[in-house]
Amino acid sequence: MPYASHLRTRRSRIGHPLRRWALGALLATLAGCSTLPLPELHPPVPTHWRQAPPSATPAAPTDLRGWWRAFHDASLNALIDRALADNLDVAQAMERLEAARALHRTAGAQFLPQLRAKTEDVPDPDASASFFVAGFDALWELNLFGRGTAERRMARGDLDAAASDLRAARVSLVAEVTRDWLDLRAAQQQEQWLTRIRDMRRQQYLMLQTRQRLRLAGAQDVDRARAALAQADAALVEPRDAIDASAQQLATLLGQAEPDPAWFKAAPMPTLGAWRLHSLPADLLRSRPEILHAQAEVLRTAGEAGLARANRYPSLALGGSLIWSTSLQAHRPTDDNAVASIGPVINIPLFDWGMRAAQAHAKEHELKASVLAYRQTVLQGVAEVETALGRLRRQAEYERHCTEAAAALGHADDVMARRAALKLAGPMDQAESAIASDQAALAQVQARASHGLAFVALFKALGGAPLPAGDPSERTQERD
Structure with a gap:
């Protein structure tokens, strides 16, 4: 024909x-009515932060995507910009996001018409002739029982998970760079104050040696002074080690092998300026990477459950082919033949239906588990922020007390210096007063560093970080 x-x-x-x-x-x-609905998440978030600082603080709201600028340190701002551009962990996360985007663009492609060209050499069953066959096969699988929706949900879940992983990498990077920079500057300040204390201990030791030669001090006093000097020298090891470690860690975060020499030049430690928190607990659902990843896992698991549910039912496709054949035997010529066909292709599960039903039930339980995991992740995020808020408030109080103590001892040291100038106090008394003042200043540096690190921990818990260029600031869950 x-x-x-x-x-x-x-x-x-x-x-x-x-x-x-x-x-x-x-x-x-059939394609629409059998789509598995997405579960309600019901995130357990409170209406307000229990440990929130007073809202009357005279400061503009701190930007969640630029919170480190509250330290007013241009060098820190430049470091974070370099780290976001050059960090290898962030680069890896970006590549994985691009891979997920590529797969997401092809989600549901199996429900588009497929066309395949083929050629083959087909012998007769009696091995008396051979034919060359060429043609086209076409197949169009129909999107029934929610299969297409399930495929799109799985692809979207993978895409959202990759996006949340990128956000997590950026949040962690910004927090680590800020923390290491604060550690570096604090260690440099600690080294300076400990060096001053060590010098005063050496001066005390030398004075006691002189007094011992004049028989005005005993050997026990000299031994104690020598021990104090040795302890002061030993105390310098820790900040110097912290300087090297922080600088090397910063270099790693910036994707370079060696630290910049400029980092080793001592400079004042960044001081946290006025700030105000305007983020609410519900904002965690859009900013904290762990919650975004758990939400993406719910969407992906919902897609798997929907696909397992759809696999219990028949699949229907429209198929067609056009085949042309000719004989390869020169001594046995035949006419060329072309045959076209079109018709339905139906796949009905029979003997394995029970296994498919069990898989569908299992995926439904996994979906319920992912929802519970999401709620648990929300609770953990709220708890971490509340803990960070409480610690930040207490560290601010601790820094204030240390500042008051340093100011009082500094004033006392000035008084002692004037008394020594009037010959109303001896050199040993003046040295002890100076050491006490330096130790108070050292404690103030440590308190300021702890306060800054608590601030870093808070905004890391909130998920604060700049978004990649071109990405939306918020992502909402897919709804049907």
């Missing part, structure tokens, strides 16, 4: 247009 006549015959078998419309409406109904 000629190809055109054969095709007309096939078309005549399809039936009246009304029946085709009825069949299309039925398939559309």
Whole structure:
């Protein structure tokens, strides 16, 4: 039969247009009514922060995407910009996000018409002839029982998970750079004060040696002074080690092998300026990477559950082919033949239906578990922020007390210096007063560093970090 006549015959078998419309409406109904609905998440977030600082603080709200600028340190700002551009962990997360985007763009492609060209060498069963066969195969699987929605949900879940991983990498990077920079500057300040204390201890030791030679001090006093000097020298090891470690860690975060020499030049430690928190607990659902990842896991698991549910039912596709063949035997010529065909392709689960039903039930339980995991992640995020808020408030109080103590001892040291100038106090008394003042200043540096680190921990818990260029600031869960 000629190809055109054969095709007309096939078309005549399809039936009246009304029946085709009825069949299309039925398939559309089957495709939509069986979609598994997404579960309600019901995130357990409180209405306000229990440990929130007073809202009357005279400061502009601190930007969650630029919170480190509250330290007013241009060098820190430049370091974070360099780290966001050059950090290798962030670069890896960006590549994984691009991979997820590429797969997301093709989600549901199996429900588009597929066309395949093929050639093959086919022998007769009696091995008396051989034929060359060429043609096209076409297949169009219909999106029934929510299969397409399930595929899109899985792809979207993977995409959102990759996006949350990138955000987590950026949040962690910004927090680590800020923390290491504060540690570096604090260690440099500690080294300076400990050096002053060590010098005063050496001066005391030398004075006691002189007094011992004059028989004005005993050997026990000299031994104690020598021990204090040795302890002062030993105390310098810790900040110097912290300087090297912080500088090397900063270099790693910036994607370079060696620290910048400028980092080793001592400079004042960044001081936290006025700030005000305007973030609410509900904002965690859009900013904290762990919560975003748990939400993406719910969406992906919902897609898997929907696909397992759809696999319990038949799959229907429209197939067609056009095949042309000719003999490869020169001594046995045959006419070229072209055959076209079109018709439905139906796959009905029979003997493995029970296994498919069990898989569907298992995926439904995994979906419920992912929702519970999401709620647990929200609770953990709220608890971490509340803990960080409380610690930040207490560290601010501790720094204030240390500052008051340093100011009082500094004033006392000034008084002692004037008394020594008037010969009303001896050099040993003046040295002890200076050491006490320096130790108070050292404690103030440590308190200021702890206060700054508590601030870093708070905004890391809040998920504060700049978003990648071109990405939306908020992401909402897919709804059908």
